[in-house]
Amino acid sequence: MSQEQTALATSIPTLWSSIRESLRGSHQDFTTGSLNRAILLLAIPMVLEMVLESLFAVVDVFWVGRLGADAIATVGLTESLLSLVMAIGFGLSLSTTAMVARRIGEKDPAGAAVAGVQAIAIGLAISALVGIPCLFYAPHLLRLMGASRQILAVGSGYARIALGGSGAIMLLFLNNAIFRGAGDAAIAMRLLWVSNIINLVLDPCLIFGWGPFPKLGVTGAALATFTGRSIGVLYQFYRLLRGSERIRILRSQIRLNLGVLWRLLRVSFTGILQFAIAHTSWIGLVRIVSIFGSAALAGYTIAIRIVIFIILPSWGLSNAAATLVGQNLGARQPERAETSVWRTGLYNMIFLGLIGVFFIVFAEPVIRLFTSDPAVVPLAASCLRIISYGNIGYAYGMVMLQAFNGAGDTVTPTIVNFFGFWLVEIPLAYFLAITVGMRSRGVFWSIVIAEAFIAAVSVVLFKRGRWKLQQI
Secondary structure (H helix, E strand, O other): OOHHHHHHHHHHHHHHHHHHHHHHOOOOOOOOOOHHHHHHHHHHHHHHHHHHHHHHHHHHHHHHHHHOHHHHHHHHHHHHHHHHHHHHHHHHHHHHHHHHHHHHHOOOHHHHHHHHHHHHHHHHHHHHHHHHHHHHHHHHHHHHOOOOHHHHHHHHHHHHHHHHOOHHHHHHHHHHHHHHHHOOHHHHHHHHHHHHHHHHHHHHHHHHOOOOOOOOOHHHHHHHHHHHHHHHHHHHHHHHHHOOOOOOOOHHHOOOOHHHHHHHHHHHHHHHHHHHHHHHHHHHHHHHHHOOOHHHHHHHHHHHHHHHHHHHHHHHHHHHHHHHHHHHHHOOOHHHHHHHHHHHHHHHHHHHHHHHHHHHHHHHHHHHOOOOOOOOHHHHHHHHHHHHOOHHHHHHHHHHHHHHHHOOOOHHHHHHHHHHHHHHHHHHHHHHHHHOOOOHHHHHHHHHHHHHHHHHHHHHHHHHOHHHHOOO
C-alpha cells in the first residue's frame, strides 16, 4: 500500500471519530492542536444547532401555508416585528459568547460562569420590558405595519403570543451563547432537539385541531413554537446548574456582579445596535413589499423563511469562528485566531455557494412544497432565486462580522451594518421597487447588492487586524 493510500485509510476513521466526538461533546482545548479539527469539532454541533433553530421558521410556514395568503402574511409581518427582539437577543448573545470564550481561553471557568449569570439577568429584565407591552398592543403594531382588516382578524392572536412570549427566544439565544462560548456546542444542539420535537408535534395539532387539541388556526402555530422554546429554556437552566466539564453555574454565583454586568452591557449595547440596524432594515423591506399586496408579502415571507433555513447553518460556522477567535485571543494566540477565520470563511463560501446554485435551478419546485397558490408561487420563486445569487457574499460577510464580535469588537460590525443596510439597502429597495417600477423584485435585488457591499467592506477591515488588540 502506498503512502497516500495509507494516509487516506487512516484519515477516514479519524474523520468519523471526530464527527462522533463533536456530537457527544468534545473535551479538546481549542487553543491548541489541529486547527481544522478544532473547526470541525465546534462547527458540526453549531451548524446542527442553527439548522434546528431554523426549523422553527420552516415548520411554521409549512403548516400555515395551508391556511392561505392572509395567514402567511400574518407570519411575515409578525416576524418582521419579532426581528427587533431577535436583534436584542443576538446582540446580547454575541457579547456573552465573546466574554465567556475569553474567560475560558484564560482558563477561568468561574469567571465565565459569572459572566453567564449577568447575561441571563439582563435577558430576563429585557424580556419583561418587551413582552408585557407587546402582549397588549400586538394588533396595533400589526396595523402600523400595514396589515389589512383580514390580516388583523386572522392574525391578532398569533401576534400577541409570538411577541408577548418573545422572552423565550431571548433566553434561548442567551443560554446557548454561554454554552457556545465555553465550547459546549453539543449541549446547545441537543437542547434544540427537545424544543423542535415539541414544536413539530404541536404545530399541526394546534393549527388544525387534531386529536384532543383545539383548532386555533394560525394562532396555534405561535402557541406551539412558544411551548417548544419555553421547555427548551427550562432544560438549558437545568444543564447550566448541573454543569459540564467546561462550565457550571454554582448557586453562590447567582447574584449580580455590577462590574461584569456593566462590561457586558457596554459591549452588548453596540452589539444590540448592530443587529437592530440589520433587523429593522427587514421591517423597512417588508413595509415596501406590503405595498404590492398579500400575494407579494406571502411570497416574500415563504422565500425568506427558506433562506433563513439555509443561512442559519452558516451562522453556525460563523459562531464557530467567533468562539475560536475569543478563546485564542484569551490564550494570546492572535495569528491562530486569524487563520481560523479565513478557513471558516472558505468552508462557508463552498457550502452556501452550492446551496445557491441549487436554489437558482430549483426555486419553483422548492416553493411549491410550501404553497400552490398561483399568485404567490412565481413571486416567491423569483425572490428565492434572486437572493441566492448573493450567497457567496453572505458567506464571507457573516464570518468576518462574527469574527469581530468574537474578539469583542462590536463597534466595527455596527458601523458596517449601518452603511450597508440603511444607506444602501433601504434607499435602493425603494428606488428599484417604486421609482424604477420593478415592484417586489426591486426589493429582492437590493438585498443582494447590500450584502455584497457588506462582505467586501468586512474583508478589508478584517485584514487591517485592529480587532486583535480588543480588550474585554
